[in-house]
Amino acid sequence: MEKETTNQRRPKVILTGASGYIGHNLMQKLIQDYDVIALSRHGDSHENEEHVEWRSCDFYSMDDALESLQGADYAFYLIHSMMPTAKLTQGDFEDMDAILADHFARAAKKNGIKQIVYLSGIVPDGVPEEELSRHLRSRLEVQRVLESSGVPVTTIRAGLIVGPQGSSFPILYKLVQRLPVMTLPTWTRTKTHAIALDDVLNSLKNSLGNEDVKGRAVDVGGPDVMSYKEMMQQMADVLDVKRRFIDVPFLTVNLSRLWVTLVTREPREMTYPLIESLIHPMVAHPDMKVEGISDGHISFKQAAKDSLEEEKKKKEDEERKQRESSRNEESKPTKQEETVTKADVRSVQRVTLPEGKDARWAGEYYIHWLGKAMLLRPFIRTETSEDGVSRIFIRFFSRPILELSYDASRSDENRAVYRITGGMFANAKDAHHGRLEFLMIPGSSDCVVAIHDYMPSMPWFLYKYTQAKLHLVVMYAFRKHLESQGSLGKSSTSKKAGGSVGTPSSLEAKG
Template identity: 30%
Template sequence: MTILVVGSGGYLGSRLVPALLERGHHVRAGVTDPRRATVHPWTDRVETVHCDVLAPSHLPDALDGVDDVVYLVHRMGAGTDFRREDATGAVAMREAMAAAGTRRCVYVSGLAPSGDDRRPLSRHMASRLEVETLLSAGPTPVFTLRAGVVLGAGSTSFEVLRTLCELLPVQPVPRWMRRRRVEPVAQRDVVEAVCHALEGAPRSGHGDLGCGEALTYPALLARYSRLAGLPTLRIPVPGVPWDLVAAGLSPLVGQDGATVGALIESLQHDMVVGQPTTGLFPEGWQMTGIDDAIRAALASTAGSGTAHGDLPGRRHPPR
């Protein structure tokens, strides 16, 4: 099976490609700049193609002979028009897949708040849901996997978590952040879910990915600190808006302000799995707990764990 990974050079794409190769698939790595596509160890095992969704004239060649597409385009907060660019790219990919007769598309998005959350969606969340809707409006079956905080070395959300704990022994925590819950998911499980979604008959709709444990973001900071052996303390502070929090964190975590802002703004909502969805993993697959996912990411960073923070693939009898 030939699979086009759109966004293969990003965090998740660069972890997904070797997993697809291990399963015997022919991978076509879609990149916006082919000249920068030689940084990964799997480069000589894939077919690299120019695939920029904002330059749609390249898409027919990129999709020629492709069975399935994995769509990993997330512009986060890059520029003031990131939502418009995400929407434009989604429409271009939808039309190109329809013209090429692509069999299916798997899109990785973000967890959406429950229906009883009346707060306006963050720009980040709204854009993800809009892309999901736009991609799904064509004839190509699209299955969306929604994930929140991804625990794995290199993930933006994980690196923000790590940097906060390493640089701030005393962590001011806005009161609104203490009321909202997140449900992380291990990088290993996201990769497996994408691979599994490409097996069997094409499906439509969406499925939520989580570890089965929801906790507040301050509690997640405390969990990381304990596992990393870092003495930290969280202090509640009142009346601090999310944009001020983002502005203060951006220079610390080494990410652009728009990216950090998109993440922090989303923490105003509960980011937890909604209605459980069956069939997201092979039978017997055991989800990774928060502690194991953090330990794997820490081991990867130290150079003593599995590559990219993955845990070895394990299959266990169903519980």
């Protein structure tokens, strides 16, 4: 009997963002009781160890998502897309977050994942969703997308997480460290519920397999509820520096985004959405707390001290390793990764479809529209063959500029995938990696139109300021065209496009 207990199978947990700030620290707690499948965009650069298996995964690829989530019982969703992942990224992080969540949710469902635990942000009470910051609206949308798969989702909602190498706390630290005098706008008097990193990690781990929190959102917070000004004052005490704070009666969020970015030197892609969220009070709601999960025990000041000490120790370790080895081959990206980083394109835009339409219809209609749009008609023509291959031509040219092959195996009414399989504008060697996707946002008429892993054939500088810009103009025109088609759903030509791809005759009347 004792031998059976020793050999008992440990549950397997998917950990996304395993090389990131939260994921790396959470892994150390999980391996005490679970086998971890650690996912990262460059997972191949990590060595497997006891209870940890590394896998490379790009969640912009549905194929990658399906393969990477195999063999697990539970999954942590710790993904966000604020930072660009391609040489050229066009689009809003909210739309990219929706794509990543959709692929993850579908893959979790198909692989039999029993529970998804998702780290989100506290939603302020009484604020209509349309008035929330972009960051919080996106967090809510991601929650809905994850839940749409039918897999039970536990959403852990936290305010400012106090820990090294995070997002919000390092900004706070750098402001206090670098500015002896600070003028504080009104948002710095907004209350927030800070929580120590270790407390958040415990909340996440304790939610795993917990039947009481499946299918619900849980607010978490530490023992202190403070304004940002109060946190800055405590941060000054921790650093043992004198700082002068001057209140100003303005809600200068836009200006604050700029000076915070300049002072902290953090990427604007990260700081802008976070600063926009600071106008909202983010305090854990009593009715959304769960015993054993919600209540952190470490004070803000103690968490700040621990974080700075850990950061100092890590910096010393890194300096020591650099002295020991000036060149670490394993930490460098492979040649293939370097090539992708230098040459690929990701462009994501959102459109609203007419009532009753879906992603399959959107894909067919878009290709047909390209050849019929007033803006493009003098220059562009399209044709679609019966086998689902669509070709886009510049008029009077015999060779297509792009060739799109419909992938029926990866498509349904909520998702339409076209592989970029050729054309003068595509890098022939890598064209098979590129794709055009149409993805419905669950519970809405919104459809995200995305180009992934596209490798242009023309010189990069020329592409960036011609074809890339033209694509944005075309997508803007397509969105405006759909907005003008409010009556499309009521016409006889608006039947759901569930027929064969490549027969756009039913679309002619409304092109």
